[in-house]
Amino acid sequence: MPELGLLRAPRQVLFGDGTLEALPAVVAPHGQRFLVCTDAGLAATAHFDRLLGCLQRAGVAVTVWDATEPELPLANVTAAIRFARRADVDGIVGFGGGSSLDLAKLVALGCAHGEDLRPYLAGQAVPGPVLPLVAVPTTAGTGSEVTPVAVLTDPDQVLKVGVASAQLVPRAAIVDPTLTHGCPASVTAHAGIDALAHAIEAYTARSAAPPPDGLEGVFVGKNSLSDVLALDAIGHLAPNLLAAMQDEPAARSAVAYGSLAAGLAFGTAGTAAAHALQYPLGARTHTPHGLGTGLLLPHVMRFNRACRAAELADVARAAGWGSDAGASIDGVARLVAAIGLPAGLSDLGVERADLPAMAKQAAGITRLAANNPRILDAAGALEILSAAWHPTTTQPREVAA
Numbered sequence: 001m002p003e004l005g006l007l008r009a010p011r012q013v014l015f016g017d018g019t020l021e022a023l024p025a026v027v028a029p030h031g032q033r034f035l036v037c038t039d040a041g042l043a044a045t046a047h048f049d050r051l052l053g054c055l056q057r058a059g060v061a062v063t064v065w066d067a068t069e070p071e072l073p074l075a076n077v078t079a080a081i082r083f084a085r086r087a088d089v090d091g092i093v094g095f096g097g098g099s100s101l102d103l104a105k106l107v108a109l110g111c112a113h114g115e116d117l118r119p120y121l122a123g124q125a126v127p128g129p130v131l132p133l134v135a136v137p138t139t140a141g142t143g144s145e146v147t148p149v150a151v152l153t154d155p156d157q158v159l160k161v162g163v164a165s166a167q168l169v170p171r172a173a174i175v176d177p178t179l180t181h182g183c184p185a186s187v188t189a190h191a192g193i194d195a196l197a198h199a200i201e202a203y204t205a206r207s208a209a210p211p212p213d214g215l216e217g218v219f220v221g222k223n224s225l226s227d228v229l230a231l232d233a234i235g236h237l238a239p240n241l242l243a244a245m246q247d248e249p250a251a252r253s254a255v256a257y258g259s260l261a262a263g264l265a266f267g268t269a270g271t272a273a274a275h276a277l278q279y280p281l282g283a284r285t286h287t288p289h290g291l292g293t294g295l296l297l298p299h300v301m302r303f304n305r306a307c308r309a310a311e312l313a314d315v316a317r318a319a320g321w322g323s324d325a326g327a328s329i330d331g332v333a334r335l336v337a338a339i340g341l342p343a344g345l346s347d348l349g350v351e352r353a354d355l356p357a358m359a360k361q362a363a364g365i366t367r368l369a370a371n372n373p374r375i376l377d378a379a380g381a382l383e384i385l386s387a388a389w390h391p392t393t394t395q396p397r398e399v400a401a
């Protein structure tokens with residue numbers, strides 16, 4: 001019997017090959033003047049020409065910001081907000097990978113509530129609605145097109161930091177898998193394994209608590225609605241990621257769908273330890289988000305195994321890997337190796353002596369650490385990092401729940 005459920009989503013979500021053609025109708029209710037947020041690489045592609053063609057058919061005025069930087073340094077976001085405020089637009093179209101979509105969310109926030117984002121990085125609530133945002137992903141994916149989160153790099157904290165608010169959920173999302181055709185194999189691998197991490201972390205998160213205490217935060221924990229989407233995501237992502245890296249169209253569609261479903265799942269359930277640990281890792285090593293979450297994921301699953309054995313068995317079944325928790329951990333570890341991720345943190349230049357500080361930082365990201373099913377204090381975080389540092393030498397202990 002389904003119990004507690006919560007879903008937050010854009011008012012309109014379109015999925016399927018060719019759905020970009022619906023963009024004129026999707027932007028129409030949101031105004032006449034739009035800022036497109038993207039990056040220089042994408043702005044040089046035929047996909048971008050297609051987007052501009054659609055906006056031309058919509059008859060709206062378009063200004064383009066194409067200077068989004070990977071992993072979003074705060075100064076880059078602030079420059080984009082200033083640019084957008086000068087352009088005086090009615091709405092934003094985010095076009096690209098997670099970096100461009102997250103930048104678009106923060107620009108929508110900055111246009112509505114002022115360019116200084118530091119209060120939100122420090123945890124202040126977003127005070128009200130932001131500028132309308134239509135999100136169009138070209139990677140699969142971060143799921144950012146449907147989530148309430150934007151992640152950026154704060155140089156002061158040497159840490160990736162997230163702004164999380166239901167106000168940041170885009171007004172509409174168009175997920176057209178053909179926009180991922182031609183996406184480089186390494187970007188496909190990192191984004192795809194991150195989507196799998198979203199689905200598995202959402203499905204194995206702590207359980208949502210009933211009101212009055214539960215359902216109020218941005219990430220509320222696993223629940224009946226997020227569970228359905230998370231398992232559906234795993235069933236599409238796991239068997240298709242390798243073929244998507246070969247640019248096989250049906251696999252591209254399956255992975256784009258899986259990424260969207262994973263985004264809807266973790267947008268309410270939340271992610272957990274793998275994401276908390278990636279924040280200090282990404283900021284230190286300047287490696288892509290999905291490389292870090294993917295590399296860490298099997299170690300986090302092993303750490304959580306005792307308190308989420310049944311859920312991990314469901315993950316194995318959904319992925320077609322077997323029927324017990326061990327099969328899910330082995331399956332993820334095999335996939336992570338097959339898509340070419342480095343074996344351990346030591347391969348990324350992380351020193352063993354760095355691990356305690358990273359563990360402390362990760363345990364301090366309470367939005368994510370508290371969402372882990374097993375307590376993620378600094379000691380637990382260090383255990384996972386030590387196992388992931390040089391995977392052949394240490395494995396995290398599994399303890400009784």
Ligand SMILES: NC(=O)c1ccc[n+]([C@@H]2O[C@H](COP(=O)([O-])OP(=O)(O)OC[C@H]3O[C@@H](n4cnc5c(N)ncnc54)[C@H](O)[C@@H]3O)[C@@H](O)[C@H]2O)c1
Pocket residue numbers: 039040041042045047070071072096097098099100102138139140141142143144147148149150151152160179180181182183184187190191194289290
């Ligand atoms: N908001 C969320 O919910 C959420 C979730 C996970 C990750 N993230 C964030 O997303 C970011 C990573 O996003 P990403 O993995 O999508 O990568 P990205 O946006 O950084 O893009 C990586 C590169 O791929 C190129 N690219 C993208 N699509 C392409 C295409 N179709 N064809 C050719 N080139 C293409 C881009 O130009 C860029 O050079 C990180 O900052 C991460 O923290 C956000």
Ligand SMILES: [Fe+2]
Pocket residue numbers: 142194195197198275289293
């Ligand atoms: Fe992620």
